[in-house]
Amino acid sequence: MHKLLSPEVFLKDIELQFTHEEYELCLNTKILSLNDLDFDAIYVATGKDGNNFGLFLEEERRFATTKQGVFIGGSIIGADTMQAISHGLDVSSAIEGYLKTGKMNHWDEPQKGTKLSPDAIKAKQSVPVFPANGTNYTKEEAIAEANRCEQCACNACVKHSPLMSYFKKFPKRITEEVEVTITPSSLDGEATLATRLISTCNQCGLCKEVCPKDIDTGEFLLKSHHAMKEKGKMPWAFHEFFLRDMAFSNTEAALTKIPTGFEKSEYVFFPGCQLGASDPQLVIKSYRFLKEYFPDTALMLNCCGTAADWAGEGLFTKQ
Incomplete structure (x- = not known):
């Protein structure tokens, strides 16, 4: 379970991603010194006990080293396999920010844990499964740990709000459709995609009550109703x-x-x-x-x- 796939299996995917770019991919090439390289940015991820090229992490700046344009992460700084994979994603964002702004670690610490309230999702308490050998999961241990997942989702409003469950739409989708309705982008300027949805809300306040983040979709729909009326786009039959x-x-x-x-x-x-x-x-x-x-x-x-x-x-x- 702990063995990673050979890097060669990703070559076709890399080639596809860079179809419209000129690049040189150097595999199985040993780097002895970063000073010999011509680069805009480098990510050093040489693995556990790998060569760190004498680099040190800047204090309070994740992945940024004391050398301009050089980042370091993964197992070489103590991360396990899954964390190392996550570091790759995080550093890619940091490098993108660096190339745009010239600032090292143009990156925000992601929020850990869930934004959902345990009470809202009624999570069941379960005991974590740790590798018996202290390092790697067996197949059975990995399955047991994976089965602890509650398959939770941020859907309390859709589950409890009759309006959202009827239309089968989350607040974000509702917002998008309402915005298109209030500010039509169609050629004739007469798009009324969410007119009926806007008028269906009876302002019961349930969506905000059950939302762990107090998102008030009802208030948004009410203000949208006023905006539609001011533009003369709300059908009189609805009210x-x-x-x-x-x-x-x-x-x-x-x-x-x-x-x-x-x-x-x-x-x-x-x-x-x-x-x-x-x-x-x-x-x-x-x-x-x-x-x-x-x-x-x-x-x-x-x-x-x-x-x-x-x-x-x-x-x-x-x-």
């Missing part, structure tokens, strides 16, 4: 009924009443639409309870205006 219902609730069906025997009230009970729509008795009994302790409590029955906010009608909401 016309709710706006008419709100207008009715704030005019013909509206009621503001001070209890009999009082000229003014210190408190007012405003149940909004949802409480009464769920069960009128909830409003009636709640108001009776309040009057037992605060007899002068007034009653206000109308809509809070959230329907206008959801429809992207900013001015209507304020009114």
Whole structure:
């Protein structure tokens, strides 16, 4: 399990990657001194107990040596096989940054561990499997260690949000489609890819509640709805009924009443639409309870205006 493949197996892949570049690949060539080389950047990865050419790592600058343009990493600095492979990827980024900026170690320390909350993914505790010989895994040991993987994913929002599970889209995909909808890039400028998706969100807040990073996709969709309305791109059929219902609730069906025997009230009970729509008795009994302790409590029955906010009608909401 610990033996690496022969370097020759990667030659075809290297050739493919550099199809449009002029390069010289030197294999099985012993380097005695870096001073004899003409280079822009070098990565020294000569393996455990290999030649370090007298180089030393700069303090607090991973992979950067005291020699300009020369980086070092892998087993020669104490990394195991998997870490050495990871070093190759990290150093490639550092070298790219160096070639662009001239600064050694233009590279950020990657975050280790998971960004996911263990509670969110309900991870099971398991005992790590270590090589019995202290160095290399046997096939069975490697399989046992690999089987500890929880196969977790950053998908709490998709699992719990009815909107995301219905459309089968993650926040990043939703963001991309909404941006295209708000700022069309099509030739006719009339792309409305996510119009229905934007209007489907009912602002329940569940996506943010279950997200370990508190990403509020609902708030993003609400602001997008307002942007679409301002551009006149939001179909009236998606919200016309709710706006008419709100207008009715704030005019013909509206009621503001001070209890009999009082000229003014210190408190007012405003149940909004949802409480009464769920069960009128909830409003009636709640108001009776309040009057037992605060007899002068007034009653206000109308809509809070959230329907206008959801429809992207900013001015209507304020009114």
